[in-house]
Amino acid sequence: MTTLLPTPQSEEEVKNLVASIEARYAEKKHPFGHQYALERLRTRIAATLTDILGEDPLLASDVTLAAVPAQHIGDFAIQVPHLMKDMKRYRGEILPQLKERLQAQTDLTFSVLELVGPFLNFSLAKHQLIAMALEEIESLGSQYGLGSSQREKRVIIEYSSPNMGKSLHVGHLGTTLVGQGLANLFEAAGAIVFRVSHLGDWGTPCGMLQVGYSLYANEPEIQSLAGRPSKFYSAIYSKFNEAQKENPELREQAKEAFARLEQGEEAALAFWKKVRAESAVELDRIYEGLSIHFDTYLGEAFYEPYLRNTIDELLQSDVATPDGPAVVVNLEDAGLKSVLLQKSDGATTYFARDVVALYKRKELFDYDLAAYIVGSEQTLHFRQLFELAKRMRYLGKASCVHVPIGLITQKGSKISSRAGGALGAEELQEAIFERAKSQVDESVPELTEEERATIAHQLTNGALFYNQLLTAPGKSTDFNLDNILDMRGKSGAYLQYACVRGRGILRKVGNPEIPLGEIQEELLNALDESALQMVKDSLLLPDVIVQCCEQKSPHPLAHYLHTIGQSINHFYQRIRIKELKSPEKDLYLHVLEKTVITLENGLRIMNIEVPDRM
């Protein structure tokens, strides 16, 4: 039995894996060093302000270009937060001077440049704004939006991380989807990203599975699940878990079974390998169905051999202290609860394994940032882990961050995989697929069954990703099937639809024949407000990607893409390109094409594919 994923057994193999990932990135095309339109504007404004103040140089990042609310004049408001502290001087001296200098720039034409309250609002002349945006998108195409804010950073992202032999249920989907989105985002921002599903493939549960297997594997109800490893082993696990509550003896047997595994007993190891491999194959299938790809399933077991030395090291450096046979790390200085590395029976804990994983990964992957996409209920665990890493100076200049995923509850209570009974990830996919498929059957009956199934599948994943990535990290939500099934309004399908319709128009009306550069200024200046809005929206994608990386969350992108979708749909209603004549027609085709490219690029980062038809 083979899995699609490399699961290295040795440091050597991990190093080879890292090298192959690096090689892949080296070949990738990426517009490194390209400075986007808004960034260029900020740089200029910062330079002008530096000149006025004659003090410390300002950076582009000191300048904020905020969108102006509809009721005020201008497209962007210039704000310099740290200068605004001295409001009197800012309004009375600095802004008027800035306005004067900007006005004097010969290559920029402002249609609006006004002091409004505490802000300096401006609009670039329409023709300049449009040309600037469209030319940039045209030249970069599918790379438009990709940036350099995370250039040369090495980022390891741990997400999904299910336990072997247990099924992936809706509660696990959050970290899986958000992790994938974040990985895509960092990649888009220029980082080298290592994608790891940190399998829970070690510890007492392995022993529980083994004992449970020997007891229940031949029972008819369990046997009936034999074709579906995760269901099969989950059922065994749940049954064993129930039984051990009544019978503590079973618990002891499980611990002993795990001890035999740790000692490398042949039969125990063979069973473990079998379950792990079967689990990996099933995970491959589920991830594949979601268009998610990990670089490795490097899990807890890999770090096992380093545990003893690590605990000794922690003891020797007095970071950890013995407490009888147990080993404890006291973190009270940092205002944290102390934490257990080793239990009284000598077994190591999950915390200890995470300590090893943290520094071992630092060694092998040489990361600058390690992001743990894990449920919010583990916030304390990660605070403790990072505090320990700080004390041991494991990280050097690198940093670690926990991206908490809100607890997904069902009927108000936590979903427990131990008890079983939660809706499985695949069942959820099937439910959405069914809904999407019947809609597709109705809307494009002329396509083949296979084509319609492909589209329904793309819509299913779009619904899942969009729905999950819409929410900011850390908020717990009650699982609501209706929200995920709803493909209207603020949904993945809404955005896919906007693209499909745009592509349809470009297909039927044809691509623009007159090049952008040859379109007259007057024509640009006469552009309809709905199309102008799309241009303004498109300009923001590079900024939004930077913002998402800073916030360690894809949700700003999800909300931003919705505003593009709204602008496009509004445009479709207002302008019938087909009825226009050249060169006006060509201009609108350019605007539409570039906006669709922007939206598609954003969706790709959200792991959402756009069908040809729907």
Place this chain on the structure above:
RNA sequence: GCCCUCGUAGCUCAGUAGGAUAGAGCACAGGUUUCCUAAACCUGGGGUCACAUGUUCGAAUCAUGUCGGGGGCGCCA
């Protein structure tokens, strides 16, 4: 008991390194299709940003407190 976190429209959520009249989707009421895809578009109603005090030229955003929901707290992972 202690720690963390959240509280924004009927519901689900954005907006919080202080900045303009607090925004979306759903739901609700009404309208739009001989016309490139109506999974769409337009209009409307709906808010004491949990509450109180404070800091500030300016607070949904910061501080303190109160109330309420969720999570966690050395022998699960």
